[in-house]
Every structure is written in structure tokens, then in C-alpha cells.
Amino acid sequence: MDTKIARKWLCNWESVPKGMNLQDCLSIIQNYLMASDMEVRILKQTSLKTGEEKFFVSIRSEMGLVRQETEVEIAEGTFEWLYAITGTNALLKDRFVIQEETVGEFNVDMYYDQKLNIIGKEFPDAETAKQFIPPAWFGEEVTDNSKFKAQSLWKELNGVEF
Numbered sequence: 001m002d003t004k005i006a007r008k009w010l011c012n013w014e015s016v017p018k019g020m021n022l023q024d025c026l027s028i029i030q031n032y033l034m035a036s037d038m039e040v041r042i043l044k045q046t047s048l049k050t051g052e053e054k055f056f057v058s059i060r061s062e063m064g065l066v067r068q069e070t071e072v073e074i075a076e077g078t079f080e081w082l083y084a085i086t087g088t089n090a091l092l093k094d095r096f097v098i099q100e101e102t103v104g105e106f107n108v109d110m111y112y113d114q115k116l117n118i119i120g121k122e123f124p125d126a127e128t129a130k131q132f133i134p135p136a137w138f139g140e141e142v143t144d145n146s147k148f149k150a151q152s153l154w155k156e157l158n159g160v161e162f
Contacts, residue, residue: 001061001068005120007127010139010150011108011117011157017137023097023105024049031083031090035151035160037061042074048094055079064144066126088158089113091150114153118142136149 025048034040041058055078058071077146083090096108119138123129142148
């Protein structure tokens with residue numbers, strides 16, 4: 001598994017400064033095969049810039065700033081088969097990939113069913129992540145708040161016990 005280091009903040013879309021460099025917008029369908037301390041997710045990502053579709057299985061462990069993750073691209077037919085056997089509602093979100101001069105690259109995930117926007121920013125190491133000072137418009141940090149994990153949003157959407 002690869003180590004992923006990321007922080008997350010709540011986002012009021014209206015407070016995001018205009019004129020930043022939008023790299024891409026991905027329409028994402030995300031569902032779960034297993035949702036506990038270890039999660040197994042399936043994802044369909046469609047680039048709204050190029051129209052390209054990609055499909056993934058992702059395995060994650062742990063929560064918070066540093067976690068382990070493996071992501072493997074799969075065929076569309078494999079995704080469709082796995083999606084059919086879940087029998088659950090998927091998370092639907094758009095991910096705006098933005099490049100900004102002082103912040104660098106970050107994402108804004110807009111979750112439609114939850115009416116929730118979350119900023120995510122990845123870092124090369126934990127020390128850089130801890131030293132990062134977000135701009136005021138990033139909003140409240142939720143990196144360690146399990147309520148704002150995608151898995152928790154999916155469980156709430158599907159009425160799954162926590």
C-alpha cells in the first residue's frame with residue numbers, strides 16, 4: 001500500500017476566490033464493497049474536460065492525516081459488475097482540481113446528496129502537511145473528524161449503522 005498524506009476542510013463555495021486555474025473537473029461515482037476500519041471502494045471518474053472515463057478499485061486503511069491506500073484501474077465491465085452487487089446508493093460528487101499560486105494544487109469535492117463541499121490537499125510528507133497554513137477561505141479543518149469521511153457520508157446515505 002502507498003502512504004497518502006492529506007488534510008481536509010469544509011468549504012463554502014462562494015468564499016473560494018474567483019479566477020483560480022481550474023485543471024480539471026471530475027464527475028465521480030463512488031460506492032463501497034467494504035466499509036469499516038479497512039475500506040474497499042469502487043469509483044468511476046469522468047473528466048468533464050476531456051470526457052475520458054476511468055474506473056478504479058481502491059483499498060484504504062486508517063483515518064486522518066496519514067493513511068495507507070492502494071488504487072488499481074479496472075475495466076468498465078468489472079466496475080459495472082461490482083457496482084451491481086453492492087445493492088447500495090453511491091456517493092455522487094464533482095471534484096474540481098484547482099491550481100492556485102500560494103496554495104498549490106488542491107481539490108474541492110462537491111457532494112450532491114449531502115449538499116456539502118470539502119477541500120482536500122495532499123502533501124509529500126507529514127511535516128509539510130502540519131506546517132501548511134491554509135488561507136482563511138478554506139474553512140474549518142475536518143481532517144480528523146470521522147463525520148466528514150466519504151465512508152461516513154456513504155453510510156449515512158444508505159442508512160448503515162456506524
